[in-house]
Amino acid sequence: MPTIAENLAAVRARIQAAASRAGRSAADVQLVAVSKTHPPEIVHEAIAEGVTVLGESRIQEAKAKISELPGKLQWHFIGHLQTNKAREAVELFHTIQSVDSVRLARELDKFAGHASRRLAVLLECNVSGEATKFGFKPDEVMEALAELNRLPRLDIQGLMTMAPFFEDPQEARPTFRALRELRDQLQVRHGIPLPTLSMGMTNDFEVAIEEGATMVRIGTAIFRTAPDDPS
Ligand SMILES: *Cc1c(COP(=O)(O)O)cnc(C)c1O
Numbered sequence: 001m002p003t004i005a006e007n008l009a010a011v012r013a014r015i016q017a018a019a020s021r022a023g024r025s026a027a028d029v030q031l032v033a034v035s036k037t038h039p040p041e042i043v044h045e046a047i048a049e050g051v052t053v054l055g056e057s058r059i060q061e062a063k064a065k066i067s068e069l070p071g072k073l074q075w076h077f078i079g080h081l082q083t084n085k086a087r088e089a090v091e092l093f094h095t096i097q098s099v100d101s102v103r104l105a106r107e108l109d110k111f112a113g114h115a116s117r118r119l120a121v122l123l124e125c126n127v128s129g130e131a132t133k134f135g136f137k138p139d140e141v142m143e144a145l146a147e148l149n150r151l152p153r154l155d156i157q158g159l160m161t162m163a164p165f166f167e168d169p170q171e172a173r174p175t176f177r178a179l180r181e182l183r184d185q186l187q188v189r190h191g192i193p194l195p196t197l198s199m200g201m202t203n204d205f206e207v208a209i210e211e212g213a214t215m216v217r218i219g220t221a222i223f224r225t226a227p228d229d230p231s
Contacts, residue, residue: 004045007222008033015216018209029209032076032198034219036061040068046222047071055217059085059092066092078160078217080134087111095120097160097198097217100134105148112153119153122160122198127178130164138182145190158196158214159183169204176200176211 002010011031019026034055035043043054043065052072056062057079066075076095086107089096099105099121112119123145126135136144141159149156161179163172176199183194198215200208205216 001225004042004222004225005049007225008046008049008051011218011221014206015209018206022210022212024209028214030215032078032215032217033222034078034201034217035065035223036079036219038219038223040065042223043069047073051222055097055219056093059088062092063088083107087114090115090117090119095122095157097122098124098134099148099154100124100136102144102147105151105154109151109153117153118155120155120157122158122196123148123156124160125179125182127161127182128164128175133162133164135161138178141182142186142189145186145192149190149192156192156194158194158198159186160198160215162201163199163204163208165203169207172204173207173211176204176208176213180212 015029016026019029030053032053032055033046033051036057053074053076055076055078074094075092076097077089077093078097081089081096081098081104083104086104090108090111096108096119108119123141124135125141126133126137159179161175163175166172179199180197183197187194196214197212198217199213200216202218202220205218208216
């Protein structure tokens, strides 16, 4: 049964290899360890191995976990955020990766103002066209970015997407390429730098890195320690 330390070493080696294949530096790919569904004592093992950025997708679960795992950690929210949870999200998280509407962005900006802080955000985009996915459609984000960029407390760092699940991760490549191309177009059209591309999960992160991911969100490959663990 692999340990979390072994899992992490394997994930880091795979990030390194994928970056090399693409002529990129692994230092330009930030690992977000997705700790959702895993208890604090397990997450602690990853922190002991040098993980500093963690991803959670539910506010209530994150609240309990964050209070039990103090230290120099950066917590990123990666799930669908309801507008009525914006205040708590601003209290708990360093970055919100899943901003998927102008309305949510306005609420986050308001509560960041109340907290006298700036809030790092990514705009979640639905570039695969899957009806079940959250996120701005490409034409919507093209339209909305000017207004979003005027929200004074939000620091829009880039884009995030989730590819559909495929048995063969190569099939996710067009989704990742589409996010990169959308980012390039947004930068040109709006003159706003969007350096971060958060894309790639356990099943497809190597392909995402080959397509320019600067951030990968990996849960299962780090925290699964038994082959039959359903998570
Ligand atoms: C759960 C989740 C991940 C991590 O998925 P794994 O397949 O476990 O690596 C990444 N991003 C989002 C948005 C998630 O909800």
